[in-house]
Amino acid sequence: MSFEIFKQQFGDLDEYVIQESTTGNRCVIVPELGAIVRQLSLRKELTLFSILKTPPTPEMLREDSKSASELLFPFASRIPQGKYRFLGKEYQLEKNETGNQNAIHGLVRKQHFQLEEQAVHSDHALLKLSYQLDSPDGYPFQVKFQVQYALHSDGRFTVDYDAVNQGTQPCPVMFGWHPYFVLGNEDVDAWKINIPSNTVVTFDDNQIPTGTANLALDKPTLLYKKAFDNAFVVSSDGAAATTELISENQHITLKITQQTGEGKFNYLVIYTPPARDCIAIEPLTANVDSFNSGDGLNILAPGHTIEGRITLKLD
Template sequence: MPYSQIHIDDNLSFVTLQHHNNSTLAKISLNEGGRLKELILNNKTVIKEIEGFKYSKSYASSILFPFASRIENGKYTFNNKEYELDCNDSNKNALHGLIYNKTFKVVKVIENPNFSSVTINYKENQKIKGFPFKYSIALTYTLYEDEIALSVTIRNIDKTSFPFTLGWHPYFITDALSKSILKFKSDQKIKFNNNLITQKVIDEKTEKEFKIENKQFDDCFILNTDTVEFITPNHQIEITTNQLENYLQLYTPKDLPLIAIEPMTGISNSFNNKIGLQTLAPNQSHSVSWNVKLKH
């Protein structure tokens, strides 16, 4: 039988989901925004911590809410009212939302012959500077032998509507990054300024095989499909979503065997340019799911 367990490691609380054959494992950090710290599928290491690449800098596998990427100078206007978020990106912009360092609580565990699952929750009851809205966010991780599914559900528990986009920031590891390729369909790309704030959307069709080689990426694409493939010499994974409108951020940290493949529902500075921006009314909820499947 598969099983799930909760244990303490280095003063941080983790949930470990593990398949019965011991070759598939997911480790979730409750005190770091409910992020996926480690993922092994059928003996293939897909996500792994890198020594010296601190989470405070990498945001590795963090859930991005209420905004993905950056908000220019932390400032935006919503319903004719001005707001200002704290700037945590070199004091220039607000970066990667507000929950990446929050502590989640376990609310449900499921054990099944074919999968194990955990649902964790964080509730914001305070009116945070720059985003004075109350909400709850639930993350459900479901681990199969060759796949993990992540479901994110946001609920507005306030009396007023609020704006939002969602994203996920996983880094995938391979010892042959320069020989790996991506496959996704896109005819448009985001042009950034020097501070990685959206300037405009430009027409640029991606190649059928997007070669990584030795190039450095910090690029955003508007996707035509809900699927992204990452193909390495050792394994192949497929990232899918249930969303109709999808954006993809790619980032390669220098001299590390990692690539961030970030599915998002909106882009950099979405609170201002409105691209991908959604509004959640009081007592309403919104869900998005992302799946990572090992193809071989």
């Protein structure tokens, strides 16, 4: 296997490419726009599939309000009215969701990440990037957040995150990744999905959790005429759970595997946009509005680190 990492321009944006020359597998990272993965291509036999949908121009990428491929930290999804209570104190985040009702998707979106490391090995290549949270409005904590992207010789693409509390007080942390997936030129109605859950989160009209219910879906279930905008409590008998996105016509399955267990990715959001040309499959370390409910929330003590991994593979 022959890996390389190089830098290129996307309009006025700098981006980094990790590429494996034998298979053509590649990923493209934009540090100055929240360290997002702008492109990801993985090979299955003779076909190289581009599996992420992101805005096609630098301008559209900057203006994107749908969080395509964004890293969501220190919280994901919605916090109603941007208000939360932590260790007896009230906090107010910016209400940045369209309509100005809620805070949504964290504080590192569109931020300029620093390149910490790039390395090429015989069986993988990686980029590590970081962003320093230093008491932003509504979140008076000091946290170093890092993400590492890697392509492996066996065809895996991995997303590893870690966060260290560099302050003197405990802080609440939650992480999620927000990719929109595509499989060739098919639309959502052609696919099946296998969701690793038996429990769906119930929402109110503001998409804030009210409880849970049993999930009554075939496994896998055909996505034809089905619309999702749901959170799920992940079921796992081991240290990981896998969501499968299946195209029977193309004989491929995209496997999105999230670490599970204490402090890991024990929740999942699935969303089908109205255009039905892609699907968002979003591993989360905690439930929607966990800053208020505490469901799955990690509380990071001073000097302590939290970490986890998401793995993508095309079979």
